Amino acid sequence: MRKEYDSARAAARGAAVDDLSLDVRPGEVLVLVGPSGCGKSTTLRMANRLVEPTSGRILLEGEDVTHVDAVALRRRVGYVIQHVGLFPHRTVAQNVATVPRLVGWDRKRTASRVDELLALVGLEPARYARRYPHELSGGERQRVGVARALATDPPVLLMDEPFGAVDPVGRRRLQAEFARIQREVGTTVMLVTHDIDEAVRMADRVAVLSRGAHIEQLASPLDIVAR
Ligand code: ADP
Numbered sequence: 681m682r683k684e685y686d687s688a689r690a691a692a693r694g695a696a697v698d699d700l701s702l703d704v705r706p707g708e709v710l711v712l713v714g715p716s717g718c719g720k721s722t723t724l725r726m727a728n729r730l731v732e733p734t735s736g737r738i739l740l741e742g743e744d745v746t747h748v749d750a751v752a753l754r755r756r757v758g759y760v761i762q763h764v765g766l767f768p769h770r771t772v773a774q775n776v777a778t779v780p781r782l783v784g785w786d787r788k789r790t791a792s793r794v795d796e797l798l799a800l801v802g803l804e805p806a807r808y809a810r811r812y813p814h815e816l817s818g819g820e821r822q823r824v825g826v827a828r829a830l831a832t833d834p835p836v837l838l839m840d841e842p843f844g845a846v847d848p849v850g851r852r853r854l855q856a857e858f859a860r861i862q863r864e865v866g867t868t869v870m871l872v873t874h875d876i877d878e879a880v881r882m883a884d885r886v887a888v889l890s891r892g893a894h895i896e897q898l899a900s901p902l903d904i905v906a907r
C-alpha cells in the first residue's frame with residue numbers, strides 16, 4: 681500500500697507510507713512499532729479507510745474492501761484511539777448502544793448486548809450503565825471505548841495507542857484485561873504503540889516500521905528484545 685497526503689508540505693516529505701504489505705492473521709494481535717512519524721497511524725487508518733490509500737488494496741477476510749462503502753466497512757473494523765471520544769451527553773449504555781441502534785437493533789436486543797459488553801470489559805452494568813463519561817476515570821472511559829468498538833462483533837479491531845492516556849498501573853491492568861477479552865472474543869487486532877513494553881506484552885507478532893514504512897515483520901515479540 682501507499683499513501684501520499686495531499687498538502688504541499690506532505691508532498692515535500694514524500695509518501696507517508698510506501699511499498700507496505702502487511703498480513704494480519706485471524707485472531708492474532710499484530711503490533712506496529714516504529715519512530716514517531718513513520719506511518720503507523722496512517723497504516724492503521726487505511727485499514728478502515730479513515731485514510732484512503734493512494735494505491736494498493738485492502739483485503740478483509742479475503743474480500744477486497746478497497747472500494748466498498750466505508751461506513752459499512754467500519755462496522756466490521758472497530759477502532760479505538762487514545763482519547764476515545766465518547767459522546768459526553770450520552771450515558772455509558774447509550775454510548776455503547778450507538779452502532780447497534782444505528783443499524784436497527786431493537787431496544788431489548790441492544791440492552792442485553794450492552795450489559796454483556798460492559799460485563800466483558802469489567803464495568804458492572806448496574807453500576808456503570810447510567811453514568812456519563814465525565815463521571816468515569818480515564819481507564820474506565822477506555823473500557824467503554826473498547827465495549828463500544830466491539831458492539832457489532834467486528835472481526836477486526838484497530839487500536840491506536842489505546843491505553844496511552846492511562847496511568848502506568850491502570851495501563852498494566854487494562855493490557856492484561858484486554859488480552860483476556862481478545863482471547864475470549866477472538867478478534868483480530870492491529871495495535872499501534874510507541875511503548876515497547878506494551879508491544880512485548882500484547883503482541884503475537886510485531887511489525888517494525890521505519891521511515892517511509894519499509895517493514896520488517898518479526899515472528900515474535902521476543903525478537904525486539906533480542907535486538
Ligand atoms: P506515526 O503514527 O508513526 O507517528 P503518522 O502515520 O501519523 O505516523 O504520520 C506519517 C507521516 O504522514 C508524517 O510525516 C505525518 O506528518 C504525515 N501525516 C499524517 N497525517 C497527515 C495528514 N492528515 N495530512 C498530511 N500529512 C499527514
Ligand code: ADP
Pocket residue numbers: 773774777781786787788789790791792794795805809810
Ligand atoms: P436513544 O433515545 O438515543 O435511542 P436510549 O435512551 O433509547 O437512547 O438508549 C439507547 C440504548 O441504550 C437503548 O436502546 C438501550 O438498549 C441502551 N440502554 C440505555 N440505558 C441502558 C441501561 N441502563 N442498561 C442497558 N442498556 C441501556
